[in-house]
Amino acid sequence: xxxxxxxxxxxxxxxxxxxxxxxxxxxxxxxxxxxxxxxxxxxxxxxxxxxxxxxxxxxxxxxxxxxxxxxxxxxxxxxxxxxxxxxxxxxxxxxxxxxxxxxxxxxxxxxxxxxxxxxxxxxxxxxxxxxxxxxxxxxxxxxxxxxxxxxxxxxxxxxxxxxxxxxxxxxxxxxxxxxxxxxxxxxxxxxxxxxxxxxxxxxxxxxxxxxxxxxxxxxxxxxxxxxxxxxxxxxxxx
Amino acid sequence: xxxxxxxxxxxxxxxxxxxxxxxxxxxxxxxxxxxxxxxxxxxxxxxxxxxxxxxxxxxxxxxxxxxxxxxxxxxxxxxxxxxxxxxxxxxxxxxxxxxxxxxxxxxxxxxxxxxxxxxxxxxxxxxxxxxxxxxxxxxxxxxxxxxxxxxxxxxxxxxxxxxxxxxxxxxxxxxxxxxxxxxxxxxxxxxxxxxxxxxxxxxxxxxxxxxxxxxxxxxxxxxxxxxxxxxxxxxxxx
Numbered sequence: 180x181x182x183x184x185x186x187x188x189x190x191x192x193x194x195x196x197x198x199x200x201x202x203x204x205x206x207x208x209x210x211x212x213x214x215x216x217x218x219x220x221x222x223x224x225x226x227x228x229x230x231x232x233x234x235x236x237x238x239x240x241x242x243x244x245x246x247x248x249x250x251x252x253x254x255x256x257x258x259x260x261x262x263x264x265x266x267x268x269x270x271x272x273x274x275x276x277x278x279x280x281x282x283x284x285x286x287x288x289x290x291x292x293x294x295x296x297x298x299x300x301x302x303x304x305x306x307x308x309x310x311x312x313x314x315x316x317x318x319x320x321x322x323x324x325x326x327x328x329x330x331x332x333x334x335x336x337x338x339x340x341x342x343x344x345x346x347x348x349x350x351x352x353x354x355x356x357x358x359x360x361x362x363x364x365x366x367x368x369x370x371x372x373x374x375x376x377x378x379x380x381x382x383x384x385x386x387x388x389x390x391x392x393x394x395x396x397x398x399x400x401x402x403x404x405x406x407x408x409x410x411x412x413x414x415x416x417x
Numbered sequence: 418x419x420x421x422x423x424x425x426x427x428x429x430x431x432x433x434x435x436x437x438x439x440x441x442x443x444x445x446x447x448x449x450x451x452x453x454x455x456x457x458x459x460x461x462x463x464x465x466x467x468x469x470x471x472x473x474x475x476x477x478x479x480x481x482x483x484x485x486x487x488x489x490x491x492x493x494x495x496x497x498x499x500x501x502x503x504x505x506x507x508x509x510x511x512x513x514x515x516x517x518x519x520x521x522x523x524x525x526x527x528x529x530x531x532x533x534x535x536x537x538x539x540x541x542x543x544x545x546x547x548x549x550x551x552x553x554x555x556x557x558x559x560x561x562x563x564x565x566x567x568x569x570x571x572x573x574x575x576x577x578x579x580x581x582x583x584x585x586x587x588x589x590x591x592x593x594x595x596x597x598x599x600x601x602x603x604x605x606x607x608x609x610x611x612x613x614x615x616x617x618x619x620x621x622x623x624x625x626x627x628x629x630x631x632x633x634x635x636x637x638x639x640x641x642x643x644x645x646x647x648x649x650x651x652x653x654x655x
Contacts, residue, residue: 228571232511235518235564247510249517256510272485272494273470279487280473286524294532295545296552307533307545314534326473333466 182208183241185221190407191359191400193250193285194238199351200254202394204261210399212237251278254348263348274342277330277349281356284323288359289408291315291415301405301412312415316367320360324375327353331377339377339384346388353378354385359409364416420446421479423459428645429597429638431488431523432476437589438492440632442499448637450475489516492586501586512580515568515587519594522561526597527646529553529653539643539650550653554605558598562613565591569615577615577622584626591616592623597647602654 182201186194194210201208212221224246225234234248240256247253255275258264264274294311295304327341336344341353357378360368372379385391394400403409420439424432432448439446450459462484463472472486478494485491493513496502502512532549533542565579574582579591595616598606610617623629632638641647 228567231573232507232514233564233568233571234514235521235561245507247514249514252510252514252517255513256506268494269470269483272490275493276470276472276485276487276490279490283473290528290532294528295548296556298552298556304548307548310542310545311533314536318534318536323473326471329466330471333471335469 180207180243182206183211184208184238185211185224185241186238188213188218189401189404191355191403191409192238192407195355195401196250196348196352197238197240197253197257198399199355199391199394200257200261200263200348202399203346203351203388203390204257204263205390206257206261251275251282254278254352258348263346263351265342265345265347270342274347274349277341278352280323280326281349281352284319284356285408287315287319287323288356288363292410292412301410305414308412308415316364316416320364320367321371321374324371324378328375328377331381339380341381346385350381350385351391354382354391357382359403362403363409363411365411366416418445418481420444421449422446422476423449423462423479424476426451426456427639427642429593429641429647430476430645433593433639434488434586434590435476435478435491435495436637437593437629437632438495438499438501438586440637441584441589441626441628442495442501443628444495444499489513489520492516492590496586501584501589503580503583503585508580512585512587515579516590518561518564519587519590522557522594523646525553525557525561526594526601530648530650539648543652546650546653554602554654558602558605559609559612562609562616566613566615569619577618579619584623588619588623589629592620592629595620597641600641601647601649603649604654 184194184197186192211217221237224230230246232246234246238250238253239246239248240253247256258274259266265271291312292301292308293304294307301308330341331339334341338344340346341349422432422435422439424430449455459475462468468484470484472484476488476491477484477486478491485494496512497504502509529550530539530546531542532545539546568579569577572579576582578584579587643649
C-alpha cells in the first residue's frame, strides 16, 4: 500500500514531521501536492463535502480509503503501523503526549513571526513579532528545551532516545524542531546550547540515521525558507 | 478507581474539557488542586523529576500509577475507558482529530487576549490584542465554526452528534467551546449564529443531558471569568 501525503508544496511545515517518519520507516509514499496537478488534487479533497472524515487543513494522509488529518494524529496512526512507537497503551500515549507538546512548541515558534494573523504578511506585523519573539527567546524557548533536555537526562534506559531505549517518531519530531530552531534562531540557540547537551546529541544521532541522512541529502527534502514555520529573520534573533 | 484531575484552580481552562467527560460518564474523580493543599500536590507532581511520564503543564490526570497529560491525549485515553468514543481505529482517530482541531481553535481564542505573551497581563498587550481579535472575528471564528457546522450537517447518521449517532467527548468539547464563545464574544457570535443552526442545536442538546445539566448547576462548575481562556473584554467584541 502506498501512503499519500497531502501538504502545501514549497515548505517543510507540519508535513515534514510526517515525511521524517515515512522516510525512517522506509515506507512507500507519494508527496502528492508536489506532483503535477497535485495541488488541485489536494484542494479537491479539502473541499469535498462527501468525505466521511473531512480535514480542517493540511497535512493529511490517505491510506487506502482512510483519510486522516492533524499532524500528531497522523503520527499516532503511523507510529503503530510503521513500528515507530511502543505498542502498549502507556508507551503509545506517552509518545503521543510528547508529540503534542512539540506541536504546542511549534505553534509558539510560528507565532514569533505571525503573532497577529496567519493571513497577513510578516511585514504587516513586524512590530508585534519583535515583542513576541523577545518573550519567546527569554522564556518559552528555554522552558520547552529544558523540558526535553530533562527528559533525555532522566530516561532510565539511557540510550539517548526520548521513550525507552528505541527510536520513536517523537525523536524524529524533536530533531526537526531543533534543526528548525538552529536555522531560525542561531543566536538564541547558541546561548542555550551549553545547557542542552542531550538535545544536541539527539539531533546528531538522528542526523546519522542512514535513511534520514539519505533523505536530507535528497531532492525530497525541501530547504528551510521564509515561507515556512521556521523563518530566519535576523531582527527576531538579535 | 478514583481518577485524579490536576488543573489550575479558579478557571475552567483546559481542565473543563476533562471535567465534562468525567461528569457525563458519571466517573468517580477528584479535582485535586481545588482541595485543601491540592495546589502544592499539583506543583509537587509537576516538579518531580522521578516521574516516569512528567507533564509539561496542567491539566494532567492520574489513574492509579499512570500519569497522563495533554488535554486531547487525556480524552483519547478516557474516551476508550469511559465509553465516550468509538472503539474501532477509524472512529477513535476521527474523534481525536476533531478534538485536536478544537484545541487549535482554543489556542487561537486564547491568543485574542494574549497575542504577545502568556506571561504578561492583558493590559500589557491590549493594542496587539485588538488587532488579533479583529482578525479572529473576521476570519478564524467563521472558518472554525463553519467547519463544525458543516460536519454536523453532513453527518449521515443525522442524530445531531459529530461522530456517528452517539455522543462522544468531541461533542462535549464543542459544547464547551461554544459556551465559552457565547460568553467571550456575544456580539460576534450573534452575527454568525444564523449560519450555524446545527451548532446551536448541539449546544442545547448537550446542555439538556441530565448529568451535564446537574453538573453545570453545581458548585463543581466554575464560572467563566477574566482569568481563563474565554474572557469577555467588550473592546475585543465591538
